[in-house]
Amino acid sequence: MPEIIxxxxxxxxxxxxxxxxxxxEPGQxxxxxxxxxxxxxxxxxxEVQADVSGVVESFAVEEGAMVNPGDVLAVIATEGVQ
Structure with missing residues (x-):
């Protein structure tokens, strides 16, 4: 699954x-x-923008969390998405 970094x-x-x-939100x-x-x-x-279309499977970090370059922020489901 694609990841937003x-x-x-x-x-x-x-x-x-x-x-x-x-x-x-997840599922959107x-x-x-x-x-x-x-x-x-x-x-x-x-702003962190999507580079793929799909459905937000999950967020890998919590609101207000510290992140570093290359950290996964969200996972996007693209298989079977219409």
Whole structure:
């Protein structure tokens, strides 16, 4: 299954801001270019976008977790997805 990888170190957030709904939930269909979360480093926010279409199988990190470049953020199911 394809994985969405962190492009840089920082803190991973699944929501655009406190009290807001997550960008996507596990089980939700996504398209290429869709934002799945953001990584914040030194008050700079970088969107993490899908590079494949499919269904979000799971997130590999929790909201607010520290991530490093190359860490898996989410797993995407593409087999049998219409």
């Amino acid at each position: 962190s492009p840089l170190p920082g803190i991973f957030y699944r929501r655009p801001g406190p009290g807001k709904d997550p960008f996507v 269909r996504i398209e290429v270019g869709q934002t799945l979360g953001i990584v914040e480093i030194m008050k700079q926010f970088t």
